[in-house]
Amino acid sequence: MYSSVSKGISLLVYSLYIGFISAVKADDNTTVSTKVAFSVQPQQCVTLRQGRDCFATITVHWQKLTEQSLCLYQINTKQTASQKQLICWPKSNKGQASVAFESSDNLTYQLRTLQDKQLVAEAEIVVSWVHKNTTVRRRWRLF
Amino acid sequence: MLIKIFNLLTLQQWLTRLFVIFCFTTASASYAAQTNNGITSNASAPVVKDAFEWQFMVDLSLASTQIILADVEQTEPWDYFQLGLLLDISYKGFFLQSNSRRSLTAIGSGELGYQITVQENWQLDIILKAYIEGFDPAEIINNQKQNIPQLAGLNEREYTGGIALRYSHFFDNAIFYIDFANARTGKNDQKDYAYGLIIDSFYSHLVPYRNWDIYLGAGLTYYDQALVDYYIGIDADEVTINRPLHDADSGFRAQLEVYAQYPLSQSWSFNAGLTQTFYSNNIKQSPLVDKNKLTQLMIGVLYVF
Numbered sequence: 356m357y358s359s360v361s362k363g364i365s366l367l368v369y370s371l372y373i374g375f376i377s378a379v380k381a382d383d384n385t386t387v388s389t390k391v392a393f394s395v396q397p398q399q400c401v402t403l404r405q406g407r408d409c410f411a412t413i414t415v416h417w418q419k420l421t422e423q424s425l426c427l428y429q430i431n432t433k434q435t436a437s438q439k440q441l442i443c444w445p446k447s448n449k450g451q452a453s454v455a456f457e458s459s460d461n462l463t464y465q466l467r468t469l470q471d472k473q474l475v476a477e478a479e480i481v482v483s484w485v486h487k488n489t490t491v492r493r494r495w496r497l498f
Numbered sequence: 499m500l501i502k503i504f505n506l507l508t509l510q511q512w513l514t515r516l517f518v519i520f521c522f523t524t525a526s527a528s529y530a531a532q533t534n535n536g537i538t539s540n541a542s543a544p545v546v547k548d549a550f551e552w553q554f555m556v557d558l559s560l561a562s563t564q565i566i567l568a569d570v571e572q573t574e575p576w577d578y579f580q581l582g583l584l585l586d587i588s589y590k591g592f593f594l595q596s597n598s599r600r601s602l603t604a605i606g607s608g609e610l611g612y613q614i615t616v617q618e619n620w621q622l623d624i625i626l627k628a629y630i631e632g633f634d635p636a637e638i639i640n641n642q643k644q645n646i647p648q649l650a651g652l653n654e655r656e657y658t659g660g661i662a663l664r665y666s667h668f669f670d671n672a673i674f675y676i677d678f679a680n681a682r683t684g685k686n687d688q689k690d691y692a693y694g695l696i697i698d699s700f701y702s703h704l705v706p707y708r709n710w711d712i713y714l715g716a717g718l719t720y721y722d723q724a725l726v727d728y729y730i731g732i733d734a735d736e737v738t739i740n741r742p743l744h745d746a747d748s749g750f751r752a753q754l755e756v757y758a759q760y761p762l763s764q765s766w767s768f769n770a771g772l773t774q775t776f777y778s779n780n781i782k783q784s785p786l787v788d789k790n791k792l793t794q795l796m797i798g799v800l801y802v803f
Contacts, residue, residue, distance in 0.1 A: 401761040403711050410708040483764045485802050486553070 393417045393476035395464050400456055400480055405488035411456040413480060417466055418449040424469035427452060433460045443469055456480060550589045555596075557582035559769070559798020566730075566777060568788035569646045570638055577641075580796070591616075611664070623664040629681055629696050630658035630721075630729065647740040648785050655729050656684020660696055672703040683728045694722025700753075713757040723748040730784035741785045750778040762799070770797040 394416045400409035415427055424445045431437035444450040456462065465477040559580050563572065572578055584596035591613040611625040635649040662679035676699040683692040700717035723746070732744040757771035777790040 401763055402709055403759060403761045403767065407706070485761045485764060485767050487551075 391417055391419045391466065391476050393466055393478060395478040395480060398478070398480060400458075400482050402459070402482065402484050404486045405484040406459055407484070408457055408459050409482045411480075413454040413456045413464070415452045415454055415464060416450070417476065420448065422446050422448045423475075425450065425466050425475060426469050426472075427454075428465045428467055429454070430463040430465060431458065431460055432463060445469065458482060552585070552587040554803040555582075555584040555586075556801045556803075557584060557769075557798060558801075559796045561794065561796040561798075563794045563796075564789070564792040565633075566781065566787045566789055566792065567633065567638070567646075568648050568786060569644065570642065570649075573641060573643050580798070619668050621664075621666045621668070623666070625660075625662040625664045625677060625679075627660065627662070628657045629660045629679060629698065630683075630725065632657040632684060647738070650740075651738065652736055652741070652786070653733075658683045658696075658725060658728075662696075662698075671705070672701065674701045675699065681722070681725060683725065692724040692728035694725040696721055696725065709761055711759045713755075713759075715753070715755040715757065717751075717753040717755075719751040719753075721749045721751070726781070730781060730786045732785060744784050746784055747780050749781050752776045759800075765802055767800045767802070768798075769800055771795070 396414045396416075397411065400411040402409040417425070424443065425447070426443040427441045427450075429439045429441055441454055442450075442452050454464075459482060461479055461481050463477055463479045466475040467473060468475060557580070559582075560578050561580050562578065582596070585608075586595045587593065588595075593609075593611050593613070595609050595611070609625050609627040611623045611627075614622040614624060632655045634654045635652040636654075639646055639649055658681050660677075660679035660681035662677040664675055664677045666673060666675040676697065679696040679698065681694055681696045685691050697720040698717070699719070700715060702713050702715040705712040705714060726749045727746040729746075730744070731746040732741050734743060737743050753773060753775050755771060755773040758769065760768045762768055773792075773794045775792040775794070777792075779790060781787050782790050
């Protein structure tokens, strides 16, 4: 029995370790070297037609081994000046937030330090669509 | 159940007619395009016709439907399932379009057409489509749990195809169109062709709400006397004790509908719709008809390739 438990704990520790490594690897452009687990869910927002605003509620979650003051930013990479600070967590080693997503473009969520705005982690929400935006103007009905 | 396969010979005749008309309209449209090249700054200059685009969709839905024929109901579980193969394709003003807001059939809802002129807010098309579905009384009786004496021994009614001039007007989030169709029924062994006018109009207003598309629609259709009589009239050779002789008059159909679509993924969307149809009261005078108000409800998923 102890063997099974220890195997389970080992697996869990290994998974957590891999998870942290992955999180750091995913953020190659991270300028702060401290390890942080940063997740944004869902990672995709689907709209019916290309070009339409997509609506979703995004859950942002982060966790660190050490305490730090961090802020969450929303960036539209297509609009260079579009950088919006959403929420800050002073002196904390974890944080969670629900963010209203409304955009027809992909948006990037970045975790930055409160004081010098150094990038800690980032993730992108991709906007996709069911129907391409065509020139065809349809006139449909049901029956 | 009532879905008819097209009579290929008849369809071929229609296609030939359409092709001849296309030849004339293409020539005149080309000329119009050339003459307008010099006035592109004019706000009323034509906008570009549809380029090559295509989309193929599969629709699977559950539908509770009614038809006007007396005592005919959905009886088996599979009567409620509908599978639609929907192809939309356009090229240089020609188009084949299915109705992705309906799940009845790929053929029954398809429209073949050509854009005669495309303006900023309006458009003129020539359309070839099936306007009225036919029905086979023997097949209906086979599928029903009870005998329907009004339909027993009745001649088959073929579908009605039509060639139409369609005017469409576009608003910000809405469209209105009206078809003036020269329609002709199919021919069966006992009945001759019936010809007549169909005027079919529809208004659809899109209300976007978050990721939902909600369409509110209303339509009014006029059917010529000869066409109505072909379907619900009773000829002398069809008269029985349950089915007296009947000459049907022309008729109207009014429709109100709500349709909603929601994206589930890049390929799948959820759709649901409710259509309320009102036919003119006089159709109930036919011994074949027992209702002129129909409620149709559908819920399903659409896969887009």
